[in-house]
Amino acid sequence: MISPASTVAIGKGSQPSGSSWTIETGRHWPIILVLGLAAILVLTNLNGDYLWADEGDTAVLGKSILKFGVPTAWDGVAFIDSDFGARLNDDLIMVSHPWLQYYVTAVSFALWGESAWAARLPFAFLGLATIALVYVMVLGVTRNRWTAATAAVLLMLSVQFLIYARQSRHYTLNAALTCLLVLQFNRLNSWANSLLFAGIGILLFHSHPIALAPMIALGLLTIVYRPFHDRRRWFGRAVSIWAVFTLPWLVMAKGGYAENTGFIQNAGTFLPRIGQFAIECASMTSIIGVAGLFLITWRRKRTPTPSARRKKTVPYAVEMFGPEERGLIVALVSIIATYAVVMAVTQPRDTIWFFGLRYTPAVIPFMAMIAALLIAKASRGNWRPWIALVLVFGFTKLGRLTPWTFWEVPRPKRDPTAEVTFHNPERVVDRVLRTGQIAFVRSLIEPNPGTTARIIEYLKAHASPRDIVVTNYEWEPLYFHTGLPQGMTVLPSYPIYAAAKAHALPDYVFRGDAARWIVWRQAWGSYRGQKLDALLAQLGEAGLPVTLVAAIPETLAENSENLHFRRFARDHHIYPWFTGIPEALIYRVDRPRAGSRGE
Numbered sequence: 015m016i017s018p019a020s021t022v023a024i025g026k027g028s029q030p031s032g033s034s035w036t037i038e039t040g041r042h043w044p045i046i047l048v049l050g051l052a053a054i055l056v057l058t059n060l061n062g063d064y065l066w067a068d069e070g071d072t073a074v075l076g077k078s079i080l081k082f083g084v085p086t087a088w089d090g091v092a093f094i095d096s097d098f099g100a101r102l103n104d105d106l107i108m109v110s111h112p113w114l115q116y117y118v119t120a121v122s123f124a125l126w127g128e129s130a131w132a133a134r135l136p137f138a139f140l141g142l143a144t145i146a147l148v149y150v151m152v153l154g155v156t157r158n159r160w161t162a163a164t165a166a167v168l169l170m171l172s173v174q175f176l177i178y179a180r181q182s183r184h185y186t187l188n189a190a191l192t193c194l195l196v197l198q199f200n201r202l203n204s205w206a207n208s209l210l211f212a213g214i215g216i217l218l219f220h221s222h223p224i225a226l227a228p229m230i231a232l233g234l235l236t237i238v239y240r241p242f243h244d245r246r247r248w249f250g251r252a253v254s255i256w257a258v259f260t261l262p263w264l265v266m267a268k269g270g271y272a273e274n275t276g277f278i279q280n281a282g283t284f285l286p287r288i289g290q291f292a293i294e295c296a297s298m299t300s301i302i303g304v305a306g307l308f309l310i311t312w313r314r315k316r317t318p319t320p321s322a323r324r325k326k327t328v329p330y331a332v333e334m335f336g337p338e339e340r341g342l343i344v345a346l347v348s349i350i351a352t353y354a355v356v357m358a359v360t361q362p363r364d365t366i367w368f369f370g371l372r373y374t375p376a377v378i379p380f381m382a383m384i385a386a387l388l389i390a391k392a393s394r395g396n397w398r399p400w401i402a403l404v405l406v407f408g409f410t411k412l413g414r415l416t417p418w419t420f421w422e423v424p425r426p427k428r429d430p431t432a433e434v435t436f437h438n439p440e441r442v443v444d445r446v447l448r449t450g451q452i453a454f455v456r457s458l459i460e461p462n463p464g465t466t467a468r469i470i471e472y473l474k475a476h477a478s479p480r481d482i483v484v485t486n487y488e489w490e491p492l493y494f495h496t497g498l499p500q501g502m503t504v505l506p507s508y509p510i511y512a513a514a515k516a517h518a519l520p521d522y523v524f525r526g527d528a529a530r531w532i533v534w535r536q537a538w539g540s541y542r543g544q545k546l547d548a549l550l551a552q553l554g555e556a557g558l559p560v561t562l563v564a565a566i567p568e569t570l571a572e573n574s575e576n577l578h579f580r581r582f583a584r585d586h587h588i589y590p591w592f593t594g595i596p597e598a599l600i601y602r603v604d605r606p607r608a609g610s611r612g613e
Contacts, residue, residue: 020401025134045149045162050171052145056138056179061131064467066572068184070490071096073133075108077494083115088514092493092500098542099276101267101512102119106510106517110267110274111175112220114183130495133182140186141179144374145169148379152386154200155338164404171408172450173450174577175378176296183373184221186542191218191361192228192376196240199232200338202248209247212255219260224356224373229253231352232345241341244514252473276362287358289434290366295350296415297437298371298577299381303413307388326475346380349488353377360570367428367435370576378426385413411446411494417445426579437578453582460583465598466572469533470495472600480520481530484549487538488572502526505543527552530603532560536596537568553603 055149065073074094075085086106087095089509095102101110108116118136126132145190153162169175195218198211217363219225236246264271279283295301315334324446335343353374357366361373371377385407395398409415419436428435463471465489473483473496484501485492493500501522504514516522522528526549534546553560570592578589 019042026280032396033434042149042159043164044077044159045146045173046164047162048149048170049142049145052176055170055176055455056141059130059136060180062458063130063462064464064470064495065130065182065491065573066466066489066574067096067488068575069133070488070492070494072115072182073130073494074130074490076117076123076133077128079116079120080123080305085113086324087510088166088517088519088523090496092489093503093508093514094490094493094500095503096522099504099514102510103266104513104516106513109311110271112222112263113219114214114220114576115187118187119182125542130182130299134180134511137182137184137186138179140190141175144179144190144193145185145198145378147190148383151193151197151342152383154197155336155342156387160400161386161390164389164400165383167404168300168385170407171179171380171448171451172298172378172382173448173454173489176454177575177577177580178372178375179376181370183575183576186222187221187247188218189375189379191221192225192349195232195341195380196349199245200347202245202252204248205215205251208252209246209255212252215252215256215260219256222373223264224353225260226376227356229350230356231348234352235345235348241337241541249532275360276365282497283363284358286367286433287361287363288354290428291354291357293415293434293436294366295354295377295381298414299378299383300407300413301381302415302418303386304385305382307385307392307403308333308411311388313584320556324365326451334391335387338398341382341452343387346384350377363427363434368576370578372575389519394542405523409449409451411445414483420445422588424589426592437589443590450577450580450582450588453586453588459558462573462581462583464564464569464572464581465535466491469598472566473498473531473533475513476563476602478583481527481589483531483533484526484529484534484544485535485544486540486542486544491532491572497558498531501529501550502544507543527556527558529553530605532599532601532603534601535568536599537570550601559604561602562599563602565597566600568595568598570595 056438057315072092074089078084078086078089081089084444087093087099087102087108093106094287095108097110101108103109111163113136119133121234126135149162149166151162151254153159154167156162178189191597194209195214198207198214201207202211209484213226215229218228235242236249237243278287333340333355357373361369387398389403389407393403411417416434417439419438421440422436424438424440425435443449454510469485470492473481473492477483477496477499480499482499482501483492483496489500491502492498499522502525504511504519504523508514508523511524526544529549532546532549550560569581569585579587579591581587581591
C-alpha cells in the first residue's frame with residue numbers, strides 16, 4: 015500500500031523518506047498539473063462577459079494612461095469618475111486609489127489592444143502566480159510536495175478566488191504580492207533581501223492601501239514573536255524605505271479615502287464589525303474545518319499511545335508543527351487578524367457584508383495553506399484520510415460557516431437590526447455542497463449577459479459614434495465598450511465641479527439637454543444626482559420628442575465579484591437575490607442630426 019506517511023515533515027530541515035511518495039524538491043509535476051487545470055478555469059472565455067462597473071473603471075483609466083501617461087478622468091471624449099470627483103485632484107488626475115492596477119492594465123492594452131480580454135489577462139496570470147506561490151511557500155516549510163500541492167488544489171477549487179482571478183481589478187495583484195511579501199519576510203537577513211522586501215511592500219501598497227495591514231502585522235511579530243526577533247533590524251531598514259514611497263500617498267489621497275471609508279465613530283460597533291468580517295472569511299474559506307482539525311491534531315498529540323499506556327511511560331513529545339511551519343502559520347494568522355482590525359476601523363458593516371473579501375483577497379490563499387498543513391498533520395500522511403479531507407474541504411461547505419447557521423433567514427441584504435448577518439442560500443444543497451463550482455464552469459461556456467451588456471449591445475446597434483448618452487449607473491463599462499460621449503457626468507453638487515469647469519470641458523459633460531440617448535436604471539434612481547423627470551421636462555420644454563425605445567430586465571449590476579451576489583449563467587444565483595426589480599429604460603431623443611441611424 016502506497017502511503018505518504020513518511021513524507022510529512024515534522025520540523026525544520028526534515029526530509030521525507032521511505033515510500034514511493036517520497037520526492038526530491040526538484041520534481042514538481044503536481045503543481046504543473048494543478049496550474050494547467052487552473053489555467054483552463056481562469057483563462058477560458060475570458061472575453062465572454064462585458065466588464066462591470068469597477069472593471070470598467072480600471073479599463074477606462076488604463077486607456078487614459080496610454081494617452082496621457084497618468085490616469086485622468088477626462089480623456090477628451092468623456093469624463094469618467096465613480097466617486098463624484100472626490101478621487102481627483104484639480105488637474106482631473108485620479109489620486110485616490112493607488113495606480114498599480116491601472117498601469118498593469120495599460121501595459122496589457124499596449125501589448126494586446128483594448129478589450130475586455132486584455133483588461134483581464136494580467137490579473138488572470140497573477141491568479142495563476144498566486145497558486146504557484148502557495149505551492150512554493152508550503153513546500154518551503156514542509157519539504158513535501160503533496161502538502162504543497164494540497165494547498166494549491168484547495169486554492170484552485172475556491173470559486174471566489176477564481177472569480178477574482180477573472181476580474182480586471184486589483185484582487186489577484188493584491189493576493190500575489192501579499193503572498194510574495196510573506197515569502198520574502200522569511201528571508202530578511204541582508205540588505206539585498208531587505209530592499210527586495212521593501213520593493214514588494216511598495217508595490218503591494220500601490221495595489222491597495224490595505225497593504226498597511228500585513229506590514230503592521232509582520233512588524234509587530236518581529237517584536238513579540240521570539241523566532242522572528244532576528245529579522246527586526248532588517249525589517250526596520252526595509253520599512254523605512256517602504257514608508258518614503260507609500261505614506262505621502264495617504265496624505266495626497268486623503269479626500270478620496272474619506273469618500274470610501276466609514277471610520278468607526280462608536281466603540282460599540284467595533285466588535286460587530288470584527289464579527290461581520292469574520293463571517294465573510296468563514297463563509298469563503300474553511301476556517302471552521304481548520305479549527306476542527308487543529309483541535310483533533312492537538313488532542314492527538316497530547317494523548318498517550320496504547321503502548322505508552324500499557325508501559326505506563328510518558329509518550330515521546332512531538333511538536334505539532336515544525337519551527338518553519340509554525341512561523342508560517344503565525345505570520346498568516348497575524349495578518350488575517352490585522353486585516354480584521356483595519357476593516358473594522360475603516361469600513362461599516364454594510365460595506366463588509368456587500369464587499370466580502372475584495373479588499374483582503376489574500377485571506378483565501380492564506381487559509382488554503384493553513385488547511386493543507388493541518389490536513390497533512392491530521393491524516394498522519396495516510397493517503398485515505400488525506401484524500402477524504404481534501405474532498406470534504408474542496409467540494410463541500412462543511413468546513414465553512416454556512417451549513418452551521420441554518421437558523422438564519424436567507425436574505426440579499428444585511429439585517430440592520432442584527433449585530434451581524436450570515437450569508438445563507440435558500441436551498442439545502444447549496445448550503446452543504448459547493449454548487450457554485452458547477453455554476454462557475456457552466457458560465458465559462460454559456461452566455462451570461464446582464465443589464466449593462468444588453469444596453470451596450472443595443473447602443474452598438476442603434477447609436478451613431480458621436481451620440482451623447484446620459485446614464486445613471488455603470489457608465490464606465492458603457493463608455494469603454496461603446497466609446498460614446500457621456501453627458502451629465504459632472505453636476506454642480508460634485509466636489510470636482512469647479513475644477514472641471516476651469517478646464518473648459520464641453521457643455522455636455524455638465525448638462526443633459528444634448529443627449530441623444532438616455533439610459534435610465536430605475537433601480538438606481540438619482541444615485542448620482544441626475545433626475546429623470548427633470549431631464550425629460552427640460553427636453554420637452556426644448557421641443558425635443560423623447561421616445562421610450564427599449565425596456566431591459568434589470569440585474570442591478572453587470573455582475574458582482576462577490577460570490578454571495580454573483581449571477582451565473584441561466585440567471586442563476588447561489589445565494590438569495592432581489593425580486594421585482596424595475597426594468598432599465600432606454601429613451602431616444604429625436605432631434606435634427608446628420609448621420610444618426612435612429613432606431
